[in-house]
Amino acid sequence: MIEIDQLTVAVDDPTAPSSSSGSRATGTTELLHGITTRLTARTTAVIGENGSGKSTLARAIGGLQKPTSGSIRVHDIDTVRQAKQLRRAVGFIFASPAAQVIMPTVREDVALTLRGRGLSRAEITERVNTALAEHELTDLADRPCLTLSSGQLQRLALCSVWVGEPSLVIADEPTSLLDARHARLVTARLLDQSPQLLLVTHDLDLARRCEEAVLIDDGVLAAQGAAEDVIAAYEQVLAR
Numbered sequence: 001m002i003e004i005d006q007l008t009v010a011v012d013d014p015t016a017p018s019s020s021s022g023s024r025a026t027g028t029t030e031l032l033h034g035i036t037t038r039l040t041a042r043t044t045a046v047i048g049e050n051g052s053g054k055s056t057l058a059r060a061i062g063g064l065q066k067p068t069s070g071s072i073r074v075h076d077i078d079t080v081r082q083a084k085q086l087r088r089a090v091g092f093i094f095a096s097p098a099a100q101v102i103m104p105t106v107r108e109d110v111a112l113t114l115r116g117r118g119l120s121r122a123e124i125t126e127r128v129n130t131a132l133a134e135h136e137l138t139d140l141a142d143r144p145c146l147t148l149s150s151g152q153l154q155r156l157a158l159c160s161v162w163v164g165e166p167s168l169v170i171a172d173e174p175t176s177l178l179d180a181r182h183a184r185l186v187t188a189r190l191l192d193q194s195p196q197l198l199l200v201t202h203d204l205d206l207a208r209r210c211e212e213a214v215l216i217d218d219g220v221l222a223a224q225g226a227a228e229d230v231i232a233a234y235e236q237v238l239a240r
């Protein structure tokens with residue numbers, strides 16, 4: 001379960017008017033405004049217009065964006081106070097995979113996830129090889145990550161997250177760079193095999209396959225419930 005209590009996220013914004021009467025001109029812009037909810041479904045889609053705050057919410061839940069106020073607990077882990085436990089529990093797949101693939105080779109990038117977990121070298125090698133095979137990356141195992149195509153990079157990002165067996169997978173447009181066959185494979189894996197999945201997507205057919213959805217509109221939680229109902233609410237937003 002993901003428990004969100006009065007979550008507000010604000011960022012420094014030099015173009016915003018300062019709230020203080022001091023000499024500093026820098027103000028802040030609030031991206032999320034007091035979101036309170038419980039996400040209990042195994043699969044939840046996060047939908048909404050460009051710039052509505054979906055990725056900001058996903059990053060906050062994944063511990064990558066600190067709340068300005070309020071709190072988030074993921075499977076009873078406080079995202080701010082228990083950052084180390086959160087990193088183990090949550091696998092985050094970014095919309096842009098180049099931002100998260102950091103090791104020189106494909107094999108090393110997958111293995112990085114398993115470091116610091118008390119596993120032997122042999123165990124790590126075995127788990128990495130299994131993950132590479134499952135994700136059809138065995139042929140690329142020793143390739144420098146820099147030489148991968150964007151779709152291959154996106155599949156590597158998923159593989160590197162998956163090998164860590166996270167209890168929550170947060171995926172922000174995880175198939176945006178994939179061909180149709182790999183997009184089907186990846187969505188089936190995410191939807192069917194994630195212990196819990198939070199899926200940020202503009203693909204309403206994909207959102208419909210989640211048990212529940214939340215609609216983010218201009219930084220607020222505008223609707224939550226069965227995916228079909230929330231998509232209907234979103235259609236109203238699109239029509240306004």
Ligand SMILES: Nc1ncnc2c1ncn2[C@@H]1O[C@H](COP(=O)(O)OP(=O)(O)OP(=O)(O)O)[C@@H](O)[C@H]1O
Binds near residue numbers: 013052054
């Ligand atoms: N660090 C920042 N500084 C200023 N504005 C920001 C910052 N991060 C995000 N924003 C703004 O916050 C708003 C929400 O961004 P966010 O990435 O969460 O939207 P989104 O719903 O995921 O959009 P999209 O569908 O386009 O990916 C946008 O207007 C964005 O420009």
